[in-house]
Amino acid sequence: MPDFRLKVFYSAARNLSFTKAAQDLFISQPAVTRHIKNLEDQYQALLFERQGNKIALTEAGELLLHHTDRILQEYHALNYEMHLLHNDHVGQLRMGASTTIAQYVLPPYLARFIEDFPHADISMLNGNSRFIERSLDERTIDLGLIEGIARMPTFTYTPFMEDELTILTAAKNKIGLNGRLTIEEFMTLPLVLREHGSGTLDAIEHALVSRGIKLRDLNIKIYLGNTEAIKLFTQNSENLCILSRYAVAREVQQGLLRPLTVEDIKFTRSLCFVQSPGPQMAMTIRFIDYVKKLAQQASPLTF
Template identity: 50%
Template sequence: MSDFRLKVFLSVARNLSFTKASQELFITQPAITKHIQELESLYKTRLFERLGNKISLTTAGELLLEHAERILDDYKQLDYEMHLLHNEYSGGLRLGASTTISQYVLPPVLARFIEKFPQVSLSLFNGNSRDVENALQEHRIDLGLVEGTLRLPNLKYTSFLKDELVAVVHSHSKLVKLDEISVEEFCKTPLVLRERGSGTLDVLENSLSAHNIKLSDLNVRMYLGSTESIKLFLEHTDCMGVVSIRSISRELTAGLFKVIEVKELEMQREFSFARLQGEEGGLSQVFMQFANHYNKTL
């Protein structure tokens, strides 16, 4: 029902790229150009400055972006509420989730959700927690699921699921003979950790601060961008990794990895839903309620 040209403009404005917009919307680049030209003709003004291969928003483009975001959000809410009159859940829901959640928690929930609500179109953006929060603030997703301890004032966080970080080594590691180590020994042990911006690193940093220890005090050999990368790295080194217990359960059962207890280092955390302040209801609320209903099985 909404003007598709606004969706095209919004995609180009957010990506600052006609090519990326065509890939995102699955239409040709000439079609993208045509829609933008139609809007510029309609409003008798340029919406983008073109400088070689780069583009930027004009003042008129920034104004249209502000209104287009509100208009398309209103259309989405209208579509949702009109279908709800007939007890139908329909529309699109753009989710964003941190790497750990998207890989080890969400898949069964998503499978059950689309089975129950086949008319809802789901998409999932994957990144670290900071990436997900940025996507929320830029209106690129409707609902985020994040880990970590940091909280942004313009986002509302709702607890979803408890998790625990554990120190692990591969079964071939020289460290596998250990059952537990002190915090001081942990600091000296060669480590491979998740990257800056990840909720996993946030939690570890916060736990260490209770012992007046900084990340710079650790013997970190490598920062990696995913838990799977850490697991593969550990297969070939004598390093220790810090990961979610949920991400390593199968390997622990198979005897491929071993958890080493770090005495007095509590690394508990919560996975949380994140939304923009003031944005409640709609399909985001439906998904949150559904996911919480299946919380017991996760």
């Protein structure tokens, strides 16, 4: 097992907070301070600069972080491969998934994976696509799963599933009773959308631009940062919304929301794995391969 002091330092360096490091590792803040002080004494170098209530890495701290990152990755790879000798998949995977994937797409795959690999240590955080990319860049997660458009040139984006965004209204509304809207109707009717930074909004904006339409040309009443909130808002108003088919399948089946189409406009996007540059954790590769295989076998969602 790697020196626990390195784990403490790594968490403090990534969070730039002794308090958060203590929370992450379930130890006291004085214990964090003590471990950091031991490392500083060992290497005869200051690792953090104290700036009021904040801390920043020194040059020595940056160097130690670089090597600690590699040491911890090698340790996880060693742990994984040694257990493979007994056909036992043991390892850690810290994932981050954007809202639609985390709530409506990933859970069945995650349940299957944990059933097949019960000794895998998996955690997942949830946020919009840009938050997940930022978390991956900061190394607080090992793997991202997002909807929408690739933005970070140094990252690798691997599609694993196609998704279609659907225009919907409350089933009780008299909007588009034939199931179709003209472009003019679509641009005039009130609309509720996901917040800026979400993969959903990025995909919508991308599709509209291809038709020469900008977001400001639409009658947007409100942006909401939660898919469930958008569904409930739409069910109780005369607004349209645009959400993933995976997110609204139950409401459409129950007759609460009604899907609509707009002539010559289709909102589609790829759901992607996102990886930062450099060597990948063995458990990360295993999970990607597993989900891609299941996704290929799954029937597309239609209604």
